[in-house]
Amino acid sequence: MDTPVVHRRHFLIGAAGVAVASTVPGMGGLAFAQEAIGTQAPTTPLPDYASWKKPEAMIVHTELTLETRRPFIGTSSVVPSNILFVRNNLEPPDSAIVADADAWEVAFEGVAQPRTMTVRELKQLGIATVPTVLQCSGNGRGLFDHEASGSPWLTGAAGCVVWSGVPLRAVVDALGGVAEGARFVTNTGGEVIPEGIDANEVLVERSVPIENVDTIILAWEMNGEPVPLAHGGPLRVIVPGYYGVNNVKYVKRIAFTEAESEADIQQTGYRVRPVGESGAPDQPSMWQMKVKSWVTHPVVETPSGPIQIHGVAFGGINPVQRVEVSTDDGQSWQEAQLLDPDLGRYAWRSFVLPVELPSGTYSITSRATDSEGNVQEQTTEPNHRGYDYSGWDRLAVEVTVL
Numbered sequence: 234m235d236t237p238v239v240h241r242r243h244f245l246i247g248a249a250g251v252a253v254a255s256t257v258p259g260m261g262g263l264a265f266a267q268e269a270i271g272t273q274a275p276t277t278p279l280p281d282y283a284s285w286k287k288p289e290a291m292i293v294h295t296e297l298t299l300e301t302r303r304p305f306i307g308t309s310s311v312v313p314s315n316i317l318f319v320r321n322n323l324e325p326p327d328s329a330i331v332a333d334a335d336a337w338e339v340a341f342e343g344v345a346q347p348r349t350m351t352v353r354e355l356k357q358l359g360i361a362t363v364p365t366v367l368q369c370s371g372n373g374r375g376l377f378d379h380e381a382s383g384s385p386w387l388t389g390a391a392g393c394v395v396w397s398g399v400p401l402r403a404v405v406d407a408l409g410g411v412a413e414g415a416r417f418v419t420n421t422g423g424e425v426i427p428e429g430i431d432a433n434e435v436l437v438e439r440s441v442p443i444e445n446v447d448t449i450i451l452a453w454e455m456n457g458e459p460v461p462l463a464h465g466g467p468l469r470v471i472v473p474g475y476y477g478v479n480n481v482k483y484v485k486r487i488a489f490t491e492a493e494s495e496a497d498i499q500q501t502g503y504r505v506r507p508v509g510e511s512g513a514p515d516q517p518s519m520w521q522m523k524v525k526s527w528v529t530h531p532v533v534e535t536p537s538g539p540i541q542i543h544g545v546a547f548g549g550i551n552p553v554q555r556v557e558v559s560t561d562d563g564q565s566w567q568e569a570q571l572l573d574p575d576l577g578r579y580a581w582r583s584f585v586l587p588v589e590l591p592s593g594t595y596s597i598t599s600r601a602t603d604s605e606g607n608v609q610e611q612t613t614e615p616n617h618r619g620y621d622y623s624g625w626d627r628l629a630v631e632v633t634v635l
C-alpha cells in the first residue's frame with residue numbers, strides 16, 4: 234500500500250478539533266494514535282521467531298509484542314498471518330517443536346480415561362474449522378489516559394483468523410467423558426519455565442468455564458497452514474469469543490478442573506478493577522469479549538470526492554447485527570453496509586459506508602451493535618491494567634480530506 238504521510242494535528246484549532254477535545258480529556262490517547270497508525274518505516278527490527286512478518290505492517294513494542302498497524306487491515310475478513318499481531322508473556326519455546334508438529338504431546342486430565350495424546354492421534358478424532366477474532370485483553374491500552382503497565386496497544390492487537398483442529402468435545406468423548414465435579418477447562422502453555430522462579434508467577438495457564446467444551450477447538454492449522462510457532466504451533470487452544478489470553482499456545486496440558494488455575498495469570502492477572510487496585514480472584518476475569526468496531530480506512534488523509542469508509546466489527550460471542558458510522562465525532566450516524574462473507578458469530582465482519590466529503594478535517598468513528606442489542610460503548614471507563622478500550626470516542630480517527 235502507499236505510505237501515507239502522518240501529520241501532527243493541532244487539536245484545538247477548527248470545529249472538528251474542538252469536538253474531539255470535548256470527548257478526549259487530555260487528548261494524549263488520540264494524539265498518540267494519530268502518530269502510530271501511519272506506515273512510517275519501522276525502527277525496531279522483528280525478532281527472529283517472527284522475522285517472516287511484514288515489517289512495514291508491524292509496530293514492534295518489544296521482542297514479545299508486535300502490533301498490526303491500523304490501515305493494513307483489509308476488507309476480506311481474514312487477516313493474513315504475516316501481519317497478525319503477536320503477544321507472548323514468556324520467551325516462545327524452541328522452534329524444534331514445530332519441525333515435528335505431529336509428535337507434540339498433550340496430557341488430558343479430569344476425564345474418565347486420562348492419557349497423553351499426540352497431535353497425530355488428535356488428527357484422527359475429528360476436524361472443525363472456526364473463524365474467530367483473536368484479540369489481546371490489552372488492545373486499546375494506549376488510548377487510556379492513565380499509564381497502565383503493559384504494551385500501549387492501539388487497535389492492532391486483534392485479528393480475524395481461520396483455525397482448523399479437533400473439537401474438544403470429540404476428544405472428551407474419546408476419553409470417556411468429563412470427570413464429575415469439573416467446572417473449568419484449564420489449559421497449560423508449553424513454555425520452558427526459567428529456573429529459580431515460582432512457576433505460578435510466570436506459567437501461562439488459563440481456565441475458562443466448562444460450557445466452552447462445546448465450542449473449543451484444538452487447532453493445528455491457521456489460515457490454511459500449520460500454526461506457526463509465533464502463534465502457538467504445534468497445537469493451540471481456541472476458545473471462540475474469548476480474549477486472546479485464553480487461547481493458550483503450544484498447549485501441553487488440558488485439564489477439567491473443579492477450581493480455576495492457581496497461576497497468577499488466572500488468580501490476579503487479567504482481572505478487571507478500578508485504577509490503583511490490586512488484582513484478586515473475585516474480580517471479573519477477561520473471558521468473553523465486548524462488542525467493538527473501528528474504522529481502518531481512511532485513517533490519516535484521503536483525496537476529496539467519493540470515499541469508501543471501511544472497518545471491522547465483532548460481537549465477542551454474538552454476531553454483529555449492525556454498524557453505524559459517524560463523520561462528525563458522533564453527532565450524527567449513518568448505517569453502514571455489512572460486507573460478505575459472513576464467517577460466523579465469532580469472526581469479525583467488514584463494513585463499508587460510501588460518503589462524499591469536501592476538503593476539511595473529520596473525526597470518523599464507528600459503532601457496532603450485536604444480535605443481543607448490546608451497543609458498543611461511547612467511552613471505556615479506566616481500569617487498572619488498561620484492558621480493552623472499546624469506546625467509539627477514542628477509537629475515532631482524525632482524517633484530513635485533501
Ligand SMILES: Nc1nc2c(c(=O)[nH]1)N[C@H]1C(S)=C(S)[C@@H](COP(=O)(O)O)O[C@H]1N2
Binds near residue numbers: 421464
Ligand atoms: N502459551 C502461551 N499462550 C498464550 C500466550 C503466551 O504468552 N503463552 N499469550 C496469550 C495472550 S496474552 C494473547 S493476547 C494471545 C496472543 O496470540 P498471538 O501471539 O497468536 O497473536 O496468546 C495467548 N496465549
Ligand SMILES: [Mo]
Binds near residue numbers: 320369370371478
Ligand atoms: Mo493478551
